[in-house]
Amino acid sequence: MSTATVEPRAGTPAPGVPNRAPSPRRPRKKIFLGAGMIWILPALVLVIGMIYFAIGYTGYVSTLDWNGFILSPSESVGADNFTQMFQDDVFWLAIWHTVVFFVVTFAVQTTIGFTFAALMHSKLKLAPVYKVIIFVPTVLAPATMAPVFRSIFDVDGQFNWVLRHVGLGDLAHPWLADSATAMPVVMAITIWQWTGLTFILFYAAMAQIEPEVLEAARIDGASNLRTLVSIIWPMCKGTTIALATLGIIGALKTFDVPYLVTKAGPNHATEFLGTYIYQTMVAEKHFGYAAAISIALLVLAIGGGVLMNLRRRSDES
């Protein structure tokens, strides 16, 4: 290291070196931070106060045995809530459901969304109408649609009615009442709702592909399928990874559909971390335990996000 790069610390001049003003670069950085801080302060306070404080407070609550009412006494239990969580079969069941739910919904949504996006780029007639039809479920609130799906999949519902009228009456089933079929119904509803978003993102990604690339593939004799698999799909990889990241976080946060349609049942068959947190916190009043599961959810969400980000960077490099 050359001596020219050594900066004496403020107030402690190096022996033999005259006490001089700091170099012009460093004060400029301070000026930038100081001036900028004023402008970002409101947002900083809001973010730290509203989000990071809440996370920290949840971490604190996770060490308590408390019913959640602020006037009620609480008792510190250390890591007991976490110990209980790791021994809780329902917690692990919820994790397993989250994994299965992510894999299935992500795979199906990606397949359908990618295929539809490719079809919409092939000068299809009435394409704008199809786009709207595919995307509309994405903007519908699950709370609005939940009663509809409860009705559709009821034992006397429209789905069974259709099965009976097309000669498949033997398949008619109490879909929401059976532990084996409740989860597929929840996944089907989620796929119906979010495939529109997948489609739109793939559609936009495909629009970014240079026509010359596709033209070159065709000149080289690539078929439609080969072009799709070997050219378009790899060039949409960034979108796929982004969707996977959103999918992981979405799966971890899943609450509305299972809670509204199946009440996380029957027999925890559609239990997710979100529904379990709600049950333990609101119904059972175990705020500390619910906070511990929330911390686990947070760790998993951050872990999943970091993992996908590392994957993306590795692909980019």
Added chain:
Amino acid sequence: MSKQTFGWRRSSAIVVAGLAALSLVACSGGGGGSSADAGSASEGSITWWGWTPDKPLADKLIASFNEEYPDIEVEFVSKPIDTYDSVLGPAITSSDGPDVFNVAPGSANGGVNTFQAGAIDLAPAVEEALGSGWKDKLAASGVDGLSVDGKVVGLSAGAVYSGSVWINKDIFDKNGLTPPTTYDEWVQVCQTLEAAGQGCFVQGAGQWAFDMDTFEAIMQNIEPGAYAKASRGEMDYTDPAFEKGMDIWKSMFDDGIMQEGAIGLQQYPDANNAFMSQKYAMVMMGSWYTQYTVRDSMVAAMEAAGVANPEPFTMIPIQFPDVAGTGNTGEMFGDADYGLAVSAKSDQQAAATTFATWLTTSEAGQGAVADTLNDIPSLNGVQPEWDGIDLVNPDAQLDALKEYTDIAGSATEPRFASVSADLNTAFRDALIGVATGDQTAKQALEALQAVVDKQK
């Protein structure tokens, strides 16, 4: 120190101070002491929060109150029961929240165990209203269920009881059927109705609170009092009586009493709507269903269930059939539907206490409660003014309703008051697990017992 450095540190200090202030705000609010000034007992403006009664009924009660206390203005704010605890908790930590709020016994939403710290002790007020023997003048379920460690947290406005079945008498008459009194008769009635294309018994078994009602009714038939004893730890769930109860519960699904897909339905709205739209002839509901024997209330309920141009039908309560063949029938059980608590932070405590005691201990207040037919009054001896109530079919309903009200009013067994939140959840897993065949009766009962053992 340069100006820039000072500015940076000052900014940092502001951030830290802001966070500290936020932390203090978030962590404050403890104490729960009563407000210094209780205000006037005969005038003021108070707010009452509750999940029940329905707003029109609450307004009727308030109108009756204002006939006696015209200078106390009461505003009822209806809060959904599912989110009641979430909104009430922060609200009663300040004087800006409700002056009077609903509380419930046991582990239900609005449970007294949770919110007792935010309410004043109403023992002096009720003693002043009814004298030193006040406990004997009120239904026991309302007194015990709404007190915590000797503190009267809430005064029961009325109670709800379960353990009975409501039937659509018109459907039974049309099919030449009489209400079932035994298990076999019940199965036979359901087979007859199913053959006629008519639904028999509907239960939203996915909403386990009502499964607990049915199971407690079975247990009351097998061994009265066993259900409550076990929930208090005075008897084991592994007792053969409970195994028999679980077997009967399971057989109701296997023998076609419960409709197919019952586990996938909620009691509200699914089963209620199915009964009100006359798709089914029987439903497991409690004393709160009495209100729908009134013509206007039934029309409104049928419209809410999606029936166009509804024609009210004759609905009557019957005793839960003698499913175990023990002869123990007519064993109902219940709790305070809701109690009125006065917020410790209210600056209108005196007026709020006047309202709470009037509605729950005066003959006028309890008479008004009785006439809603939503609750059995807490004050002993108060009956609805049946002559002034427009029943759908008085000839068929009046005697049955009077008998039903008498039986319910004399019931002493609790419904949820002795069931903790953890036990409540365990009942969900046990009853639904047995119904679907995912658990055996033995496994389910051992799980229930494990929860009770843990609480000891």
